[in-house]
Amino acid sequence: MQEELLDAIFDAVMDGDIPGAPATVQAALDGGLDAETILRDGMIAAMTRVGELYECGDYYVAEMFTSAKALQAALVVLRPMLQQSQVQATGTVVIGTVKGDMHDIGKNLVTMMLEGAGYAVHDLGADVHPSRFVAAVEEVHPDLVALSALLTTTMPSMQATVDALTTAGLRERVKVMIGGAPVNEEYAEHIGADGYAQDASQAVSLANALMQVKAQRSA
Amino acid sequence: MNARERVLAAINHREPDGIPVDIGSTPSSGISAIAHYNLKHYIGRPDWPTQVYDVVQQIAQPGDEMLDRFGIDVIDIGRAFDDRPEDWYDITLPDGTPVQFPTWFKPSPQPDGAWDVFNENGVRVATMPLGATFFDQTCFPFIDGYPDSYADLPQIMPLIHWAGLTHSPWDHAGDADFWEQLRARALALRASSDRALMIVVGCNLFEWGTFLRRLDNFLVDIVTEPAQVERLLDALMEQHLKTLEKVCAAVGDVADVCRFGDDLGTDQGPFMSPKTYRQLFKPRHKILTDYVKQNSTMHTFLHSCGSIYKLLPDLIEAGFEIVNPVQTIARDMEPVRLKAEFGRDLTFWGGGADTRFTLNRGTPAAVKDDVRRNIEALSPGGGFVFNTVHNILPDVPPENIMAMFEAIDEYR
Numbered sequence: 001m002q003e004e005l006l007d008a009i010f011d012a013v014m015d016g017d018i019p020g021a022p023a024t025v026q027a028a029l030d031g032g033l034d035a036e037t038i039l040r041d042g043m044i045a046a047m048t049r050v051g052e053l054y055e056c057g058d059y060y061v062a063e064m065f066t067s068a069k070a071l072q073a074a075l076v077v078l079r080p081m082l083q084q085s086q087v088q089a090t091g092t093v094v095i096g097t098v099k100g101d102m103h104d105i106g107k108n109l110v111t112m113m114l115e116g117a118g119y120a121v122h123d124l125g126a127d128v129h130p131s132r133f134v135a136a137v138e139e140v141h142p143d144l145v146a147l148s149a150l151l152t153t154t155m156p157s158m159q160a161t162v163d164a165l166t167t168a169g170l171r172e173r174v175k176v177m178i179g180g181a182p183v184n185e186e187y188a189e190h191i192g193a194d195g196y197a198q199d200a201s202q203a204v205s206l207a208n209a210l211m212q213v214k215a216q217r218s219a
Numbered sequence: 220m221n222a223r224e225r226v227l228a229a230i231n232h233r234e235p236d237g238i239p240v241d242i243g244s245t246p247s248s249g250i251s252a253i254a255h256y257n258l259k260h261y262i263g264r265p266d267w268p269t270q271v272y273d274v275v276q277q278i279a280q281p282g283d284e285m286l287d288r289f290g291i292d293v294i295d296i297g298r299a300f301d302d303r304p305e306d307w308y309d310i311t312l313p314d315g316t317p318v319q320f321p322t323w324f325k326p327s328p329q330p331d332g333a334w335d336v337f338n339e340n341g342v343r344v345a346t347m348p349l350g351a352t353f354f355d356q357t358c359f360p361f362i363d364g365y366p367d368s369y370a371d372l373p374q375i376m377p378l379i380h381w382a383g384l385t386h387s388p389w390d391h392a393g394d395a396d397f398w399e400q401l402r403a404r405a406l407a408l409r410a411s412s413d414r415a416l417m418i419v420v421g422c423n424l425f426e427w428g429t430f431l432r433r434l435d436n437f438l439v440d441i442v443t444e445p446a447q448v449e450r451l452l453d454a455l456m457e458q459h460l461k462t463l464e465k466v467c468a469a470v471g472d473v474a475d476v477c478r479f480g481d482d483l484g485t486d487q488g489p490f491m492s493p494k495t496y497r498q499l500f501k502p503r504h505k506i507l508t509d510y511v512k513q514n515s516t517m518h519t520f521l522h523s524c525g526s527i528y529k530l531l532p533d534l535i536e537a538g539f540e541i542v543n544p545v546q547t548i549a550r551d552m553e554p555v556r557l558k559a560e561f562g563r564d565l566t567f568w569g570g571g572a573d574t575r576f577t578l579n580r581g582t583p584a585a586v587k588d589d590v591r592r593n594i595e596a597l598s599p600g601g602g603f604v605f606n607t608v609h610n611i612l613p614d615v616p617p618e619n620i621m622a623m624f625e626a627i628d629e630y631r
Contacts, residue, residue, distance in 0.1 A: 016439070062492075101350075108435060109435075154351065157350070181486060199485075
């Protein structure tokens with residue numbers, strides 16, 4: 001019975017059933033499953049599979065986006081239960097598109113994928129000034145800061161944001177990850193970020209890896 | 220061979236006497252106003268005007284002297300419009316670069332430094348935030364859902380900045396004698412220039428869905444609401460075919476290349492599966508290319524950014540002869556691979572110089588290596604027109620543009 005309820009959630013997310021996904025979560029809650037099990041074994045499991053299918057070329061951005069939207073719809077039902085039962089997030093992320101750049105679709109997909117991996121994500125939106133990243137880090141104490149840019153002309157704002165975190169004395173507290181069309185691994189290294197991901201699926205893998213590094217360091 | 224013969228030989232898969240070169244024949248194969256300004260000063264021609272003919276992307280129209288200086292083989296019919304000094308006015312871009320805008324384009328500076336654009340009804344249709352160098356779309360008419368009727372689609376389309384703030388010749392499309400003017404001016408251009416002529420028609424399908432619904436919504440729609448998507452595409456096709464009918468009648472025997480657009484790829488792969496492309500877009504693309512082939516002597520050209528390797532067999536069947544910009548650093552888009560697999564069927568118009576890393580931030584020597592490598596992979600047997608991978612962006616140093624042309628000159 002429990003397995004069937006989880007399968008229904010898994011399938012709804014995998015199939016991108018946006019209207020149907022919330023009901024599968026409600027059914028699982030009504031069937032006595034706890035919020036954490038629903039999150040981990042239903043939703044995160046499904047988004048992990050979506051990521052794998054994208055990586056191997058069976059799913060395309062359209063399918064990945066649709067699954068992410070179905071997951072968002074399901075999370076609306078689950079989120080209050082997660083808070084009530086004080087389920088620990090995988091990690092906390094502050095994310096935004098950097099100053100001068102208003103392109104947010106890639107960033108939004110990364111946000112949804114990170115939420116699908118159990119992260120608590122604070123999305124600052126697009127065209128975000130370095131000082132707003134600093135303020136958000138001071139306020140929510142994230143594990144990770146994720147920066148997005150679409151343009152070669154706005155990517156220097158990533159450097160400015162990393163520098164602002166350093167100046168504010170916050171750089172050591174967080175891992176910084178970057179993504180977007182004009183940037184790469186080399187650029188991440190150049191500006192003193194901790195990692196680069198080439199798409200939303202790999203952003204999740206990178207976030208998980210950075211969380212591990214962080215855990216090892218503080219252990 | 221003259222310039223036009225060189226381009227046509229390449230498209231017909233015969234090796235021309237030298238590599239044909241395009242910089243500026245379309246708004247996605249040109250040079251940004253800021254890069255143009257920097258280049259003209261670097262080569263000691265500050266007298267060249269920097270005329271921003273595509274205001275959305277802030278792209279400069281290369282003047283006749285620039286075409287001659289760099290041996291450019293193809294031009295946009297649009298350059299035959301806005302050809303009087305009074306069609307332009309001087310303005311300084313937010314970064315301090317002095318340029319010229321068409322007189323109809325009047326952005327409004329905002330307190331936060333952004334430049335906004337409002338249409339005649341006061342609707343904000345585009346914005347360029349401080350620090351950015353082109354305008355983004357701000358109005359998404361169908362963001363809340365699909366309309367019951369598409370009767371007013373022609374009135375809605377100009378709310379999209381790409382259509383409402385469009386480049387020449389289409390900025391004159393509302394003139395009473397536009398189609399007669401288009402033919403007359405194209406013929407005059409043909410008589411005065413031996414370069415190949417391009418007409419940019421767009422007729423985008425997937426992209427119009429993203430313009431009207433916004434990309435994130437339309438991506439979901441093509442998976443979950445194909446019937447609604449097909450209704451929209453049919454309404455768009457009606458408009459596109461009307462345009463093509465007039466274009467073919469006006470310049471179908473004058474222009475050499477008819478440039479369609481539809482960005483189907485991301486860096487990592489197509490937005491959609493080949494199956495979805497086949498179901499929703501391919502049959503309609505085929506209708507558009509068939510119309511051009513049956514009613515003109517123009518060659519069919521598709522501009523699609525990103526990794527489209529997986530769609531190329533279907534795009535060939537859909538009737539496209541030329542693809543651009545050949546985004547060589549995207550997944551599966553290595554020039555050697557593309558030439559080997561699709562070189563017999565397609566002309567690669569682009570892929571000549573990487574405009575994301577090498578041209579922007581590489582050394583002149585690295586630029587030359589990149590250009591030589593790409594030309595040697597793509598040009599054997601024809602089927603190649605040199606073009607940068609998309610526009611030369613504002614951050615490209617003039618030294619690198621010169622290095623690019625020096626490397627091209629080794630092959631012509």
